[in-house]
Amino acid sequence: MKFVDELYNFYKDQLMADEEDVDLLIYSIMQDLSREDMLRVMSELNDNELYQITGSYLAFKLKEKIVQDQDLGSLPNDKYLN
Known part of the structure; x- marks a missing residue:
């Protein structure tokens, strides 16, 4: 998924494999996304990712x-x- 790849590349030096860190990051990012932004991310999913x-x-x-x-x-x- 392109969005996850971009997040990983941007934050890879700051994150540890800690579920809490990832949850906080995703929660923070999602608060700033509009409905249109979320639909754009979803439209980039392949069929398997969407399922x-x-x-x-x-x-x-x-x-x-x-x-x-x-x-x-x-x-x-x-x-x-x-």
């Missing part, structure tokens, strides 16, 4: 519904999927 992203989102939301329906609390808050 992966859509599938991950749908699976997360279905799990969230199941947890809510069974009154088990909540899944870990994922700021990108809500």
